[in-house]
Amino acid sequence: MRRIVVIIALTLFLKPVFPVIEYIVNYDYIAKVLCVNKDKPMMHCNGKCHLMKQLAKEAENEKPIVPNKKGSVQETEMVFCLYGPTFELPKIYFNSIPKINTYYADFYDYAATLSVFHPPAV
Incomplete structure (x- = not known):
């Protein structure tokens, strides 16, 4: 079930990148057949014009439909899950008192000298 959700999420996130992947995979075919500027090799287009058209078409499909300003009604979809993942937090006990070290010994000594x-x- 998780794998299906992950695959669907990746598909939704990577959907705008599909034209670029298609361009990379079919580079030779797009550059030789589908390129609009194949008669002008000095432009070094190599099918990028076709890629730009595909990206523009994909961006147009991604735009949400704008409702009329007059009397527009906003609809919201809500999803409720009856059974979801459950988890329990581990119980933490703070009853233990930290042991104080009573065997501390101060062996530090400072010898101040006044002469330089x-x-x-020679």
């Missing part, structure tokens, strides 16, 4: 070290004169 001078190297020997």
Whole structure:
């Protein structure tokens, strides 16, 4: 079931990229047969004109239909799942008191000297 949902989600997300994939796969056929500018090789179009037409058509299909401004009614679709995934959070107990280290020893010593070290004169 998850695989089907993942495949459908990937298809929806990658739908705008399908013309580009088709262009890459069928590059030679599009450049030689479907290219509008195949009579003008100095333009180096190589079928990009066909790709742009396909991308424009795909973008046109993606646009939502705009309802009339007068009396427009907005419809919203809602999906309810009766049985969904369940999970339980692990129980965390905070009753334990951290052990305090009573064997702390301060072995740090600081010896302050007031004289300044001078190297020997030669």
